[in-house]
Amino acid sequence: MGACTDERNNFMVDDSVSFVDSDGTWAENKGYVSTPVYNEKYEFPVVKNGKGLSGTTVRIEASESALDAFNEANGTNYELLPSNCYQFTATELRFSEKEVRKFAGLTWKMSDVTALDAYTDYVIPIQLTSSSNDVPVSEDRGLMLLHLEIAKVSMELSTDEATTVKNGTFIYNGNVKLSTTVPTMDVEVKYAVDTDASLVDAYNKANGTSYLAAPAGFASTVAASSVIAAGESSAAFGCQLNPDKLLENVDKLDAGVLIPVRISAVSDGTVITKGGDVVYIPVVNKEFRGTDAEPWTILEGEEICYANDPGRDPNAAWINGYVTSNLFNGASTGGDSWIPWWVTPNTYPITIVADMGAAHLVSYFKIEDTTDSQGAYLDYEIYLAEEYNGDKTEWTLVASGMRDWDGIYTPPGTVGVTKVYDYPVQKMAAGRYLKFVIVKCEPVALQNRGKLGDVWGVGL
Structure with a gap:
């Protein structure tokens, strides 16, 4: 072989x-x-x-x-x-x-x-x-x-918008994270809101913004520290807004307030990332409003509209467009206005409940009068709730009283100029569900009825 x-x-x-x-x-x-x-x-x-x-x-x-x-x-x-x-x-x-x-x-x-x-x-x-x-x-x-x-610790926001609402308080969520995991020990990361106004000045200069510094007590972290468990790469942290301080400083929110949250200490054997020790949370008003394609969903009061008026002409198809969701659909002229019962007498107060689609903290509301019947509905109560549970819903009254009006009544059928009025809040609380109550009808209205164009919010 x-x-x-x-x-x-x-x-x-x-x-x-x-x-x-x-x-x-x-x-x-x-x-x-x-x-x-x-x-x-x-x-x-x-x-x-x-x-x-x-x-x-x-x-x-x-x-x-x-x-x-x-x-x-x-x-x-x-x-x-x-x-x-x-x-x-x-x-x-x-x-x-x-x-x-x-x-x-x-x-x-x-x-x-x-x-x-x-x-x-x-x-x-x-x-x-x-x-x-x-x-x-x-x-x-x-x-x-x-x-x-050596593991370096930094922090980041999950998003620039508040992502959690708890007991009416807005919470901005983020993470503290490690550049590499530490398999042998937990890592504690301590942090707090930093009220040093120079941080806001430096941020504005670097980013071309003009945010205001947060007043004392405006915000705080949910906890003083977070613990990244051994072998894990991150842990959550939260920064919550103080509703009372928000209300005191509501005039600052259109310009925007900037909240720096800074890491103050980390466990031995780790270090704070240079430039990664601070996150900046912009708290600035924006409009949130239904649209014609996606109006806010009506949960209560859907029957209170001209389209569902028991006395309406069933053969008048044009009436079908006057539904309750018109009150929250981003438009207010012509067939986009909200009209309650027009033939059958209305009973007051009128209550309509809507799902805004997401939780918001309202700085003030905007209420738009339609092209005619202006001045009929001026007295409201507006409530918010985090969860909706029918008649067991826990509502918080955030705004009430008479809104402004220029005093020029436009009778039904009169084409006037659509007007938008700010409606202030007396309490700042967060919620996804809105209860809009028209307390009464003003005497300018014809046969105890009226119209409204649109209702939406400005806030966070």
């Missing part, structure tokens, strides 16, 4: 030793490898490639001269990690002719490394040398720059 011919010299590359490009990024990263400092050890393979005709001893050491040469060649500024911060588990690996893979590693004390400046890019320049000229070190994979990464 014949033996196979040894063709290694003809078809295989010469022997060499190198580090392993395990994830295909070695060339791109030029041998820079990062590992979390918290594991306190790092193991890496060294391989002998090629024909397998020669053995060698591979020496492993940290080479300051190799690091200097790398920095000069690549325009980098890596710093040598002090040698007293770590030790190799092996400084030599002996390969026989047939052996192809061995492992070495390092250990360190986390406290020694984290005591250094976290923003200096320290590396351990691990260089391979071979004792055999027949087994050289690979030119492109003979130097590893090992960086022991």
